[in-house]
Amino acid sequence: MNSQALVQIQNLNLILQNKTILQNVSFDILPNEIITLIGPNGAGKSSLVKLILGITRATSGTIVKSHNLSVGYVPQAFHIDDRLPINVAGFILLNQTKTDKLDETLQLLNIAHLKDQKIQGLSGGQLQRVLLARAILSRPQLLILDEPAQGIDFHGEAELYALIHQIQKELKCAVLMISHDLHVVMAQTSQVICLNQHICCFGEPESISKHPEFINIFGDKIAKNVGYYQHDHDHDHALDGQVKACTHDHNHSIHQHNHSNNSEQP
């Protein structure tokens, strides 16, 4: 366990309707860290996020959050009622207690010009930025994003991920995001968790892309084509993804989940 951790996740298991959704998941989320969750459809990524947010409860295991942890969240799907008579500023401020950072937030996300526009007329990319603005208005310590670039074209996707990095740097928050955009994840994230009920592998993008379970899930072609990224950070992760003191050069580390139980699915 790391005393600096914003969230410590220990041996989480989730069983729903007699089906194992998550098995023995453990890792820490540290301040200033960008962790991206990847994995095939149905791997349990959104379920894990819902447990961390406290929307659902684990069958067993613990999630310890730092005192007064503030969390911003952008869900996977968001439907706005066509009849809701509200503009962008009104929507961002809805049910918020801290409102003084509205203009600064709109500028940070390059959407100041949309402030008075009706929410219904926005494009997919504009709406994602508005949802991000809402999530960061109160300057959370942890930002959780469930597939932030869903429904956005390739060009807009790259811009959005660059923006997320900019937000992370400016607000100095941690980011946990789910993504299917492997090329971007591998080029821009600091830590990747490859999830398929259990943590298949955890580490830096370069090492993850060489891991046998990653190649098994995503295919050799994707693994060979992902961009490599060198990232300096001051901590290391144990085999199960938890943080420990830094002991070596990070650039080629691979963290692997060992299969001691034959019932685990890859």
Ligand SMILES: Nc1ncnc2c1ncn2[C@@H]1O[C@H](COP(=O)(O)OP(=O)(O)OP(=O)(O)O)[C@@H](O)[C@H]1O
């Ligand atoms: N309330 C529920 N009751 C039963 N099963 C559920 C429930 N919610 C989710 N599941 C199942 O849990 C599994 C994991 O779903 P989850 O949405 O967490 O996966 P995911 O990795 O986020 O998938 P995707 O990439 O497709 O969004 C799926 O098989 C899903 O059917």
